[in-house]
Amino acid sequence: NAGVTQTPKFQVLKTGQSMTLQCAQDMNHEYMSWYRQDPGMGLRLIHYSVGAGITDQGEVPNGYNVSRSTTEDFPLRLLSAAPSQTSVYFCASSWGGGNRISGANVLTFGAGSRLTVL
Amino acid sequence: DQQVKQNSPSLSVQEGRISILNCDYTNSMFDYFLWYKKYPAEGPTFLISISSIKDKNEDGRFTVFLNKSAKHLSLHIVPSQPGDSAVYFCAAITRHQGAQKLVFGQGTRLTINP
Numbered sequence: 289n290a291g292v293t294q295t296p297k298f299q300v301l302k303t304g305q306s307m308t309l310q311c312a313q314d315m316n317h318e319y320m321s322w323y324r325q326d327p328g329m330g331l332r333l334i335h336y337s338v339g340a341g342i343t344d345q346g347e348v349p350n351g352y353n354v355s356r357s358t359t360e361d362f363p364l365r366l367l368s369a370a371p372s373q374t375s376v377y378f379c380a381s382s383w384g385g386g387n388r389i390s391g392a393n394v395l396t397f398g399a400g401s402r403l404t405v406l
Numbered sequence: 407d408q409q410v411k412q413n414s415p416s417l418s419v420q421e422g423r424i425s426i427l428n429c430d431y432t433n434s435m436f437d438y439f440l441w442y443k444k445y446p447a448e449g450p451t452f453l454i455s456i457s458s459i460k461d462k463n464e465d466g467r468f469t470v471f472l473n474k475s476a477k478h479l480s481l482h483i484v485p486s487q488p489g490d491s492a493v494y495f496c497a498a499i500t501r502h503q504g505a506q507k508l509v510f511g512q513g514t515r516l517t518i519n520p
Contacts, residue, residue: 292449319506328415330495331450331510338505346507378449394440395508397449 290314294379294398301369301405309364309401311379319382320362321395324348324375331378337362369405377401409433410498412511420519425483427514429496432477436498440508441470441481444493453494454481486518 295310313320321336323346333346337356351373353365362381366373380395411430419425429439437458442450456463456470456479463470469482483490496511 321507323510328512330410330412330512331497333507333509336505336507344502344505380449394452394455395450397451399447399449 292379292381292396292398294377294401296401297399298402299404301366301403303370303405305369307366307369309366309377309379309403311362311364311398312360313362313379313381313396314360315381315383315396316359317381317383317396318359320356321346321380322352322354322362322364323378323380325378325400326375334364334377366403369403371405373403374405375403377403408512409436409500410496410509410511412494412496412514414514415512416515416517418517418519419486421488422485425481425486425490425516425518427481427483427494427496427516429479429481429511430477431479431498433498433500433509434474434477436500436509438499439470439472439479440497440499441468442495442497442510444495444513450495483516488518488520491516491518 292313318339322334323331325331332348335354337343343354378400379398382395409432440455441453443453444450454465454468454470456472471480493513493515495513497508
């Protein structure tokens with residue numbers, strides 16, 4: 289199994305450009321999410337989805353859009369890139385995430401996408 | 407507002423000794439806590455978790471302790487091995503409108519010296 293696959297691994301953008309970070313999982317996970325990792329800040333949740341057609345905002349959603357048209361894919365769109373969006377982005381998924389699921393929501397992470405905005 | 411805090415950015419331990427990584431939290435509604443380990447250029451991987459109704463969970467060389475009154479979590483690794491050198495993230499589960507979300511600490515870089 290491939291697990292969680294992110295593309296591209298590296299990207300350099302100019303301020304104002306738009307782009308999409310792709311995320312796909314082959315584990316039939318209901319829950320998918322996007323995090324960004326910045327020095328001294330840990331991992332911060334951008335957006336998440338508890339199933340196809342359902343998305344919601346995390347801690348730092350501004351400047352990002354998501355959609356979930358299939359169970360497998362959860363792309364993250366940067367509408368107009370800014371230098372403050374320079375970061376490493378991680379997509380993660382799990383088998384559950386709604387309140388009907390008990391227990392810990394153990395996430396499987398992708399390898400990350402390093403984005404630099406000049 | 408940082409709900410989960412790891413106040414030590416780095417920790418250096420000699421091989422074979424015990425490594426203790428600490429984590430503090432502010433939200434008493436967290437019901438699960440997890441530790442993730444991250445190597446460079448890879449995504450974080452799940453290490454161990456603990457429910458808020460327990461005070462200890464052990465898995466091989468890894469033990470997590472939870473002190474709810476102090477809102478404090480710790481991860482003990484014994485004995486420490488060179489392959490344990492990585493960044494460790496503490497995380498807590500919160501629920502928002504029916505969905506679980508993980509809140510992460512800033513991470514602690516652990517270096518195991520031979």
